[in-house]
Amino acid sequence: MSTQPRGWQQEADRLANVSIERGDPTGWFEQLYAAGESGEVTMAWDRSQAQPLLAQWTRAADLDGTGHRAVVVGCGLGADAEHLATLGFTTTAFDLSPTAIRTASSRNPDSTVDYRVANLFGLPEEWRSSFDLVVETYTVQALPRDLRERAVSAVSELVAPGGTLVAIQAVRTSDDDGSGPPWPLTRDEIASFARWGLREIALEEHRDADGSARWRAEFTR
Incomplete structure (x- = not known):
């Protein structure tokens, strides 16, 4: 009798804590994606559509990326990168996890994204x-x-002169106990991209259908 894979969030907490304790704060990403690939847990951050706040932003801007370069930081399984590619951007997408990049590439065999x-x-x-x-x-x-x-x-340094950064993060609430992942951001923390040669254009707090809060911030160089 087959068993259903465990949810990835709990495994993320366990792997992150072990990884941090041994002085390797990023090593758990590959372990988590590999566990998803093997079927031990559900695949982490698994979505086929662009993050809703990103998709909303590109629609509102009527964005045409033709002749422009885009990069997705920590691209995971590639949904955001594929979205930007459909808008005409020459798109690069990178992740620390080889398994994530391999999965993104295999899921999008005809993609123009440079993973x-x-x-x-x-x-x-x-x-x-x-x-x-x-x-x-x-x-x-x-x-x-x-x-x-x-x-x-490091993220800010990727932005070209005249370029734009869109950052989407969870909002840190007053009852946050400091444990993670994730480690949500305060308003000052999401605004801190502007300390690295960027200028804040917009910083908004949005509520998901489940009541969770997200920052969407836009900066330019």
Whole structure:
């Protein structure tokens, strides 16, 4: 008799805590995706459509990416990257997890997206200030808070002169006990992208259907 895979969120908590305790705060991402691939748990962050706040933003802007470059930070299984590619962007998408990148590529065999295995804290120098649109969804909040400033800086450095960053993160509530993942952001923390050569255009708090709150922030260089 087959058994159903366990939910990935609980496994994420366990793997993250073990990984952080041994001094490897990002090693759990690959372990979690690999567990999803094997069927041990459900696949993490598994969605076929772009994050709703990102899709809403691109529709409102009537965005045409033709002739422009975009990058998706911590792209996971590729839904946001594929969305940007349909808008005409020459799209790069990277993730720390080889399993995530392999899965994204296999799910989208005819994709124009350039999927890469890459570490946010060691990106190719040629990517610096090179993208007209940078999308960062949930990556910063998935990292322990002592890495936050470093992560925000690394994301910001991808934005080209005149380019745009869209960042979507969970809102930190007053009852947050500091445990994670995720580690949601305060308003000051989501606004801190502006400390790295960017200018804040918009910063909004949105409520999901289940009542959970998300930041969507837009910055330009």
